[in-house]
Amino acid sequence: MKDFLLNDEDRAFRQDVRTLLHNELTPRAAEIEDHEDWGAVKAVVQALGQAGYLALMFRDLYHGPLSAPGLTHATILSEEAAAINYAFETTIATAISCAYPLHHYAQHSIRDRYLRGIVDGSEVGAICVTEPNIGSDSSGMETSIQYDSQTDEWIINGFKRYISNASVADTYIVYGISNPDVVPQKGMSAVVVPKATAGIRFPRNYTFMGRRGCIVGEVEFRNCRVPADHLLGRRDEGFRIMLSMFNFERVILGGSGLGVARSAFAIATDHAQERISFGQKLGCKQLIWDKIAQMSWRIDSAELITYRAAKLYDAGALSPKELMKPASMAKLVSTETANFCADQTVQILGGDGLTKEFGRAEQIYRDARALSIVGGTSEMVKYLIASIDLPHIKPNL
Numbered sequence: 001m002k003d004f005l006l007n008d009e010d011r012a013f014r015q016d017v018r019t020l021l022h023n024e025l026t027p028r029a030a031e032i033e034d035h036e037d038w039g040a041v042k043a044v045v046q047a048l049g050q051a052g053y054l055a056l057m058f059r060d061l062y063h064g065p066l067s068a069p070g071l072t073h074a075t076i077l078s079e080e081a082a083a084i085n086y087a088f089e090t091t092i093a094t095a096i097s098c099a100y101p102l103h104h105y106a107q108h109s110i111r112d113r114y115l116r117g118i119v120d121g122s123e124v125g126a127i128c129v130t131e132p133n134i135g136s137d138s139s140g141m142e143t144s145i146q147y148d149s150q151t152d153e154w155i156i157n158g159f160k161r162y163i164s165n166a167s168v169a170d171t172y173i174v175y176g177i178s179n180p181d182v183v184p185q186k187g188m189s190a191v192v193v194p195k196a197t198a199g200i201r202f203p204r205n206y207t208f209m210g211r212r213g214c215i216v217g218e219v220e221f222r223n224c225r226v227p228a229d230h231l232l233g234r235r236d237e238g239f240r241i242m243l244s245m246f247n248f249e250r251v252i253l254g255g256s257g258l259g260v261a262r263s264a265f266a267i268a269t270d271h272a273q274e275r276i277s278f279g280q281k282l283g284c285k286q287l288i289w290d291k292i293a294q295m296s297w298r299i300d301s302a303e304l305i306t307y308r309a310a311k312l313y314d315a316g317a318l319s320p321k322e323l324m325k326p327a328s329m330a331k332l333v334s335t336e337t338a339n340f341c342a343d344q345t346v347q348i349l350g351g352d353g354l355t356k357e358f359g360r361a362e363q364i365y366r367d368a369r370a371l372s373i374v375g376g377t378s379e380m381v382k383y384l385i386a387s388i389d390l391p392h393i394k395p396n397l
């Protein structure tokens, strides 16, 4: 049975999301993929914001029909969007990830100023963690966030790379070291930096093999100054803020992987039932059955594990530490499933799987590859999972 973790309201919501995406995203998907059309991405972000879908994680801001909006619904949104165009979905997933610390940790005036635009879709946000010398291991972070008591401002200096929405964002959540005399986990802070801040630069955007249409690039901060109230949470609390984001971000990535896997599977099953080879439909061959069956059970497993994590999160009964394993498993299983399905679909399609002229299999194959790297690589989330199962052993990273 599919999606039995979801209730009738969740399913009705999925139907509403599908309708909106069918009207807004499907007609623009080719523009986004072929021309990396940011205007098309932005138009769909606005449509989702106006429909209230970017406020799903924030019950006090949500004004739609759902009785208890939450991560389950944000994950459904991601799954449905990624099934149509994963690049687009990354833009909204980043926006929600940026909105989360603003909602939970910003002072009221700052929250009102920067969150509203992200949630109503008129603005987008970016999260700035990764640097040239730090990726999986954030302990060597070099960006500094220093307090200037004379002007009552934070001064940000640093270079961030691989930042989704880099040059097109309006608001940046920036992580950096505020106390270099202690370990980074205890000396990191997070600040809100609006785009208009003097000293912010966007040296370049990258050209990726997939996710075309999602702008990812570098952001440089040179003596950028923001008022003291732009600090999120307390001084030196940045690492904890960063960790608090990961649980829900990884469940949403579970939804992204699921959407990508589902769209690959649909192409594979259609082709297997249509293509004639050796006088029979390709789908009659046992080796093809094996591929279809493997995709099918992996997608069902990913779905169960992802929505289990989302439901656990929404129930609110588990601590962030207890949620870490189910959320990490959702990310790992779904993103590996997306890669598996994308690869097997190309194989089932043969030459047609490699060409733009015969459909989306090649695009899905290129898009899927990022999923096991972003938001914590597969290796890193495996460490997190095993660290719960082996509580008395510290992994040798």
Ligand SMILES: Cc1cc2nc3c(=O)[nH]c(=O)nc-3n(C[C@H](O)[C@H](O)[C@H](O)COP(=O)(O)OP(=O)(O)OC[C@H]3O[C@@H](n4cnc5c(N)ncnc54)[C@H](O)[C@@H]3O)c2cc1C
Pocket: 094, 126, 127, 128, 129, 130, 134, 135, 136, 137, 161, 162, 163, 164, 165, 208, 211, 216, 370, 373, 374, 375, 376, 377, 378, 379, 380, 396, 397
């Ligand atoms: C498309 C895209 C969008 C992104 N968007 C953002 C964003 O919006 N904001 C942001 O801050 N960052 C973003 N990132 C950065 C992303 O989070 C990092 O790429 C990711 O965390 C991995 O870091 P890295 O690329 O430096 O790889 P590294 O950390 O250098 O790792 C390289 C490889 O080594 C493996 N590895 C590392 N350490 C170990 C170990 N101890 N044991 C075993 N294996 C190990 C990793 O798993 C990986 O396979 C984005 C990246 C991409 C590709």
